[in-house]
Amino acid sequence: MYIEKMFSLDGSVAVVIGGGGVLAGEMCQGLAKAGSDIVILDLNKDNAEMKAEEIRKLGKRCLAIKVNASNKKELEKAHSQILCEFGKLDILINAPGINSSTPFFEIEEKEWHKILNVNLKSIFLACQIFSKSMIQQKRGSIINISSASSEIPLSKVFTYSISKAGINNLTRFLAREFAVHNVRVNAIAPGFFPAEQNRKILTKERVKAIFEHTPMNRFGEPEELIGAVIWLASEKASSFVTGAIIRVDGGFTAKTI
Secondary structure (H helix, E strand, C coil): CHHHHHHCCCCCEEEEECCCCHHHHHHHHHHHHCCCEEEEEECCHHHHHHHHHHHHCCCCCEEEEECCCCCHHHHHHHHHHHHHHHCCCCEEEECCCCCCCCCHHHCCHHHHHHHHHHHHHHHHHHHHHHHHHHHHHCCEEEEEECCHHHCCCCCCCHHHHHHHHHHHHHHHHHHHHHHHHCEEEEEEEECCCCCHHHHCCCCHHHHHHHHHHCCCCCCCCHHHHHHHHHHHHCCCCCCCCCCCEEEECCCHHHCCC
């Protein structure tokens, strides 16, 4: 069928960094159902293996590798292992992330560096390492996970917002650099999808403020990210899309007063 051919990922290999988490784990499921074999890279090996087993039940190959995403040597080792076992990689999802609600004047350098290392440095390293295979094969799709706070910073998440703004800039820079090699680089900027890293700052007052500023008046559900992921991953459906920041936020960034 036309739609199946347009969005099918049959025969592709997708690497999902942070795939042991809630949102990225859902992305793994969606990519697998669209036809991809999956490699999950995550610091939490147990979570990665649990997600991998769910994907294997779908009849797809899935490899789980424990990786510190901000460690270049570990990423290089994982890259070599993936090429050895799968022979290629076609899709890279960069989705590691941590958060903190520490007030500005109380943020210590240790916390600052930790958040930037996980949220931004890791994506820089992954793009630098994994894109080489894509450039050699003259095709590939890199999808970085940004945030609604990447352009208009949210209160109480200072360092997080800065890291996500950096992701947008990195995405556009690499889109320009890699376009000549037929490697596309885009980002998805989710709105509020409650997960482990942001539950601790979701007080009743915070939830009320979020809903008042979100035209759809609710949180997003993890599966609502899958459509954008599959579209950007598809060679046919998004073949002329690069450097884009796709917002999946219930209208959050479209509203002022």
